[in-house]
Structures are given as C-alpha cells and as structure tokens.
Amino acid sequence: MERTRSRRIWWLGAAIAVLLVGAVAGAVFQPWRLLYDETVIEAVPTAGPVAESAPAAPSASPTLAAPTGPVELAAGALVSHEHPTTGTARVLQLEDGARVLVLDGLDTVNGPDLHVWLTDQPVIEGTDGWFVFDDGAWTSLGPLRGNVGTQQYAIPDGVDLAQVTSVSIWCERFAVSFGAAPLDLA
Structure with missing residues (x-):
C-alpha cells in the first residue's frame, strides 16, 4: 500500500x-508561430510622373523637370541564415528628406521577438553569418511587423548610412539572424 x-x-x-x-x-x-504567417502589405512610395515645363521661346524645346518621388540610396537581396529568407531591402530618401528601409517581397519564418536591424557588419552566407550582427554597431528600426509581404521602417535622422553595410532580420530572444541583406550604396 x-x-x-x-x-x-x-x-x-x-x-x-x-x-x-x-x-x-x-x-x-x-x-505555434511556425504555424501561421503574418502578412503585411504596405504601399511603397514611388517616383511620380516627370512634369514638362513650357518652352521659354516658341522655338525652344520643352524641358523636363526632375522626377518627383523617392531616391534609392542603397539596396540588396536578402539571404537566408537561421531560416529560409527571401526578398530585397532598399533604403529610400523621400522628397521631404526622410529615409526609410523598405523590405520588398519579404518571406521568412515567423519567429519570436524578431526585429529589423541596420548594422555595420558584413553579410556572410551560411551558418558563419548567423551571429555576427550584434558584434558591431547596430540600430533597431523596431519589431518586424510581418514575416511575409512588403513593409517600410523609418530610419532615424542620426543614422549615418555611410557606416551601415547591412540589414538583418534579427531574433533578439536567441541572438541569431533569420536573414540579412548587404546594402550596396547606389
């Protein structure tokens, strides 16, 4: 008993x-996050139509004004690290001078505590590149809003793009990159 x-x-x-x-x-x-995707589709600013100005004299040809809209400052293709990741990252300067990071066609695994980081570290493919992004200087642009789709993140004024070489989808909980893109200046 x-x-x-x-x-x-x-x-x-x-x-x-x-x-x-x-x-x-x-x-x-x-x-459970692996069982569903969070899709975010945000409108990305594009260049407006080029306006023609009237000729100063009847014999002069019309002149084209500068295009309106954002200017691409840097871009790169996302590579996979801890999880399969595809898409492109672009840094745009808007007409008002503000800068944004656009993740176009992002497709990665949904995970816990994912953030978008701008870093000064190089993108290394394969497992060697999983952990490098917190070794140097980095700026968090905030939590990743969705693991699928197109989304944009404001870049703070104090960030010197000359010092930024890459963007990472960074899992802060496990200190690992899900995927990253080199940002080649345009």
Whole structure:
C-alpha cells in the first residue's frame, strides 16, 4: 500500500514537472508561430510622373523637370541564415528628406521577438553569418511587423548610412539572424 502511494506521488510530481517544463519551453520558443504567417502589405512610395515645363521661346524645346518621388540610396537581396529568407531591402530618401528601409517581397519564418536591424557588419552566407550582427554597431528600426509581404521602417535622422553595410532580420530572444541583406550604396 505504501509502495503504491509513493508511486502515485512520484508520477504526480513527474507530470507536474513535465507540464512546467512544457509551459516554459512554450513561452520561450513560441512554436505555434511556425504555424501561421503574418502578412503585411504596405504601399511603397514611388517616383511620380516627370512634369514638362513650357518652352521659354516658341522655338525652344520643352524641358523636363526632375522626377518627383523617392531616391534609392542603397539596396540588396536578402539571404537566408537561421531560416529560409527571401526578398530585397532598399533604403529610400523621400522628397521631404526622410529615409526609410523598405523590405520588398519579404518571406521568412515567423519567429519570436524578431526585429529589423541596420548594422555595420558584413553579410556572410551560411551558418558563419548567423551571429555576427550584434558584434558591431547596430540600430533597431523596431519589431518586424510581418514575416511575409512588403513593409517600410523609418530610419532615424542620426543614422549615418555611410557606416551601415547591412540589414538583418534579427531574433533578439536567441541572438541569431533569420536573414540579412548587404546594402550596396547606389
């Protein structure tokens, strides 16, 4: 009888331990995020039509004004790191002087605590590139709003683009890059 009771207590303790470990693992890894995508489709600013100005004299030909709209400052294709990642990253300067990072056609795995980082580290393909982005200077542009789609992030005025060489989809919880793109200046 005593032996049966101690077995029950042991099994109850083991079940409680398994539940606690499962709850902690679920909170840390958030495996349910792998089951769905968060799609974000934001409009990306494009150059407007080029306006013609009237000729100063009847014999002069019309002149073309400068195009209106954003100017691409840098761009690069995303490469996979910890998880398959595709798309392009572009830095645009808007008409008002503000700068934005645009992630076009992003497709990566949904994960916990993903952020968009501008960094001074090179993009290295394969597993060697997974952990390099927090080794140098980096600026977080905020949480990744969706793991699929097109989205844009404001770049703070104080960021010197001459010092930025890449963008990373960075998992802050596990300190690993899901994917990254070199930002080649235009």
